[in-house]
Amino acid sequence: MFDGLWRGADDAAVVAGIEEAARAEAAAAARRLSAIAELVSRHADGPTHHAHWSCDNWDAIAAEVAAAQNISHTMASGQMYLAVALRDRLPKVAALFAEGSISTRLATTIVWHTDLITDPDTMRLVDTALAEEARRFGPLSGAKSAFAIDAIVDRHDPEAVRRTRAGARGRDVVIGPDDDGTGTTSLWGSLLSNDAAVLDRRLSQMAHQVCDADPRTIAQRRADALGTLAAGGEQLVCSCGTPDCPASADTDPRATAVVVHVVAEASALTARPDPLTSGEPDRRPITRDTPLSEALAPDPDPEPAAVRLPSARIVGGATLPAPLLAELITGGAAVKPVRHPRDSPPEPGYRPSAQLQRFIRCRDLTCRFPSCDRPAEFCDIDHTVPYPLGLTHPSNLKCLCRKHHLLKTFWSGPDGWRDRQHPDGTITWISPSGRTYITRPGSRLLFPALCLPTGELPSAPTAERPSGLRGIMMPTRRRTREQDRAYRIDAERALNAGRAAERNKPPPF
Numbered sequence: 001m002f003d004g005l006w007r008g009a010d011d012a013a014v015v016a017g018i019e020e021a022a023r024a025e026a027a028a029a030a031r032r033l034s035a036i037a038e039l040v041s042r043h044a045d046g047p048t049h050h051a052h053w054s055c056d057n058w059d060a061i062a063a064e065v066a067a068a069q070n071i072s073h074t075m076a077s078g079q080m081y082l083a084v085a086l087r088d089r090l091p092k093v094a095a096l097f098a099e100g101s102i103s104t105r106l107a108t109t110i111v112w113h114t115d116l117i118t119d120p121d122t123m124r125l126v127d128t129a130l131a132e133e134a135r136r137f138g139p140l141s142g143a144k145s146a147f148a149i150d151a152i153v154d155r156h157d158p159e160a161v162r163r164t165r166a167g168a169r170g171r172d173v174v175i176g177p178d179d180d181g182t183g184t185t186s187l188w189g190s191l192l193s194n195d196a197a198v199l200d201r202r203l204s205q206m207a208h209q210v211c212d213a214d215p216r217t218i219a220q221r222r223a224d225a226l227g228t229l230a231a232g233g234e235q236l237v238c239s240c241g242t243p244d245c246p247a248s249a250d251t252d253p254r255a256t257a258v259v260v261h262v263v264a265e266a267s268a269l270t271a272r273p274d275p276l277t278s279g280e281p282d283r284r285p286i287t288r289d290t291p292l293s294e295a296l297a298p299d300p301d302p303e304p305a306a307v308r309l310p311s312a313r314i315v316g317g318a319t320l321p322a323p324l325l326a327e328l329i330t331g332g333a334a335v336k337p338v339r340h341p342r343d344s345p346p347e348p349g350y351r352p353s354a355q356l357q358r359f360i361r362c363r364d365l366t367c368r369f370p371s372c373d374r375p376a377e378f379c380d381i382d383h384t385v386p387y388p389l390g391l392t393h394p395s396n397l398k399c400l401c402r403k404h405h406l407l408k409t410f411w412s413g414p415d416g417w418r419d420r421q422h423p424d425g426t427i428t429w430i431s432p433s434g435r436t437y438i439t440r441p442g443s444r445l446l447f448p449a450l451c452l453p454t455g456e457l458p459s460a461p462t463a464e465r466p467s468g469l470r471g472i473m474m475p476t477r478r479r480t481r482e483q484d485r486a487y488r489i490d491a492e493r494a495l496n497a498g499r500a501a502e503r504n505k506p507p508p509f
Contacts, residue, residue, distance in 0.1 A: 023100030030086075030098040030107075036065055037083035051482070054475040055406035063407050063417070064431050067370035073403060085111045089123055092131035102134050106145060110134070113149040116160035116492050126156050159496040183324040202229070206236045210247045213240035261377055262333075263362045263447060264312035264325055269335060271309045271322035313446050315365055315377050338362050343455050346391035350383075357381055360397050363450045365442030368427050369404035376442075380405045384421040394454040395423045410474050423453035 006014050039061060046057040058077065066076035086094040086107065097107045110130055117123045129152045137145045154161045173189035191199065206225035207218050216224065216239060225236045238247035286295050309322035320328075329335065338359055347353055352360070361376040379399035383390045386409075390396045398421060400408060408417055411432075418430045425441040443450045479487065 022103070025100075026103050027098060027100035029104045030094070030100075033079065033083040033086060034094075034098070036080055037087040039065065040080050040084055041087075051480040052476045053410070054477055055403060055410060056477075056481060058481055059403065060407060060411045060416075060432075063369070063404065063411075064433060064435075066372075067429070067431060067437050068435065070371045072371060072373070082108060082111055085115070089117075090114065090127045090130070092127045093134060096131055096134055102137070106134065106137055109145055110149055113146060113162060114153060114160070116162070116489055116496075117153065117157050118160075118489060118493070119157070122157050122160075126153060129156070159493040161496060162492075183319065183321050185318050209236050210238040211240055211242075211245050213242060213245070214238050214247075215240070261315040261361070262312045262320060262325065262328070263315060263338070263365070263443065263450075264320075264322075265310050265447060265449075268309045268312055268322045268325055269329065271326040311446070313365065313443070315361060315375055319446075338450070340450060340452060341394050341454055342452070344394075346393040346457075349392060350387045352381055352392050352397060356392075356394065356397070359450070360394060361399060362447075363394075363425055363441045363443050364399040366399065367401040367404055368398045368439050368441075369400060369407075370429055370437040370439055372401060372404055374401035382408065384419055384427070391457060393457060394425075395457050396421060398425070398427060406474065423456055424451050425454075 006017065009017075043061050044057055050057055058080070059073075062073050062076040062080060065071075065080060066073050069076065071079075086097065090110065093102070093107065093110055096102050097104075114123070114126055114130075117126060130149065133148065133152065137148060150161050171190045171192060173187065173191070176186035176188070203222040203225045206228065207221035210216075210221065214221070221236060228234075228236050235247070238245050240248070242248065311322060312320040312325045314320055336358075339355065341356065341359060347356060360381055361379070364376050364379075366372065366376055367374040367379050376399040379401050381397055382400040382405055383392070384396050384398060385391075408419065411417055416432050420428045422428070425444075427439045429437045429439065431437065441451050477484075
């Protein structure tokens, strides 16, 4: 497709193709959201007591939306809210979206900036005004589009405009989920300005605590200093390797303060730290006689290691190359073996032993529900066939995050989620709508030895469908989801009430 689709077409035809595809993409996104809105409308209403459940009707719908698109539960919930808002609050904007006249980004921005409007008549006026103006927002940047939308909202309902306080309340630090196999992870976020100044100064101070022989650059030291602070340390350990260095330490605080589980093959433990992960690469000498083409050419990469050892894996996280694993072990990280249970008999009792739990978490690495990547160390150990009908055995145990554990427990049965586990750890899920999803252990590609079959179990007798009284075991929330949303909207509008009252005062005489 990419090789010959536009061969022979002039630039005008290519640009027209871009515009047509953008409209088709927006229209397809609108159709997807309309289907999500329909699913919500069919199943959002349930028994009254379900609204107070920690895993309520909304979560049950979000699980199916997430599985259908292979996205996270949180992202699915956000799409559900966007879909319902476009259908119920902004039908004229939704019509533009359906014909591809506005993008998904603009539709999302409009929904967010009109979220605080509570009066239905005002909402209809704003929807009409935005539908008339939205076609002109396309060439604007995100910030300018938001400003234009706020101007329309402010004209009709001043208390509904998002204010600067939202920026302070929205501060957050995000650890990126992306993993490129280099052993590094992106980090971004927003802090209060005074906290940012303190952190910046503290990182600079720690970066200069080491001796001059430390091979790391200032930028690398600042990054490592942040890890030291996170582990509770106050001084950056020097990497010069000199025994009598005043900034050296027997143990790196990052290796002992917080437990991070890493899965690795035994052969990876023999790796040596890579000296080229810190500092600047050696530059080729350039003299007066060096040709210009050679002087401008990039420096060649160093020769790869003669033996390439397998990488390790942070449980539920990123890949860790063997040399970086070696640095952790050198810094004092503990090494514990994980043994495959093979044909071991079931364990007595409900709670698996520490050794069996360690194996299950290392085998699964993440929650085993479709599209969920919650790290296994923060998950529950679930019996696929509920105990005591189901045995405490690796062929009947898997990791489920608390949300999906509750979903599987309380939203199961013939009309809910059903799961079946195979001896190699593969799970077959059937959704309430009858769709089938298969999830395999996260270690299947990296550590296939952990996914060897653990033995067939005898078929358990069919369990009786739980009675309605079983719902008393579900954790509950103080306010329903709708009550919580109304509370947050009222609080946000109250912040803006003073400004609106001041603006509406009659002019002084």
